Amino acid sequence: MKRFLKDALVTIFLVALGAFFYLRLGYAPAAATDSPFPLEKQIASMALRAHISKEGLAKPDMPLTEGAMMEGAKVYREYCAVCHGIAGQPKSPTARGMYPPPPQLFQGKGVTDDPIGETYWKVANGVRLTGMPGYRGSLMDTQLWQVSMLLANANKLPPDVSAFLTNAAPPK
Ligand code: HEC
Incomplete structure (x- = not known):
């Protein structure tokens, strides 16, 4: 169990370090013309959908004319x-x-x-x-x-x- 925890912490640390250098060394897309980073669209639309459905959808209080x-x-x-x-x-x-x-x-x-x-x-x-x-x-x-x-x-x-x-x- 201890070993597993240690491995998990090391993995998290390495992933965070990788992400830091990806951003810090300028590899992440920043211009409007850059191509999206891996899973960018999926992550963004999942977050948006979850956020909207958590709040619930309102209904118009006026007729459609x-x-x-x-x-x-x-x-x-x-x-x-x-x-x-x-x-x-x-x-x-x-x-x-x-x-x-x-x-x-x-x-x-x-x-x-x-x-x-x-x-x-x-x-x-x-x-x-x-x-x-x-x-x-x-x-x-x-x-x-x-x-x-x-x-x-x-x-x-x-x-x-x-x-x-x-x-x-x-x-x-
Ligand atoms: C400066 C540009 C800009 C203006 C002005 C703007 N929008 Fe948008 N709108 C966007 C972008 C960019 C997106 C895509 C967001 C995304 O990728 O989730 C968007 C998304 C949307 C969506 C969601 C579309 C979908 O497929 O789910 C709706 C609806 C929308 N806009 C309505 C409006 C309305 C109504 C107005 C005016 C009152 C407006 N927008 C003004 C840029 C704009």
Whole structure:
């Protein structure tokens, strides 16, 4: 037992030392253009999922209406499109330079298959070390839900809302 403990401590020490030199000697990725370190994506998404499910998912306290989605579209154009893009338009220079890359929420299925409470959580709280800001302190709670509703229904938006999103000038 004593021997086992000693071996375990030595192993932990060596792993910690290895990690220290990996970071200290500049081998770990630090630029947005570097490739991810081993298991980076898995570790980050496991932590995020566990954190969100520990808090539980909130539900919107407003009905899903075209007006609500239009308000969400205004928020989206103003604050989100620069990173998350608009249907049919190329990624903005800002989005192209980011790591992790901001998912293009109007391409493919976006977050249409995620529970709306999960999207709301991410918009409200942001995602640490990714560039995804938390908007709880700067937007009204109603706006957080409106933009979450927009994204949850990105594949079946009323024509006026789609037109509003795509006809305005491309994101800067
Ligand atoms: C400066 C760039 C930036 C801005 C502005 C931004 N985001 Fe993000 N967002 C990101 C990045 C990067 C991620 C990916 C985070 C990750 O890898 O976990 C992300 C992730 C998300 C996700 C999760 C997507 C998924 O697939 O799970 C949602 C939803 C989201 N953002 C919504 C928004 C909304 C709504 C706004 C505007 C109110 C916004 N974002 C503004 C960069 C941005």
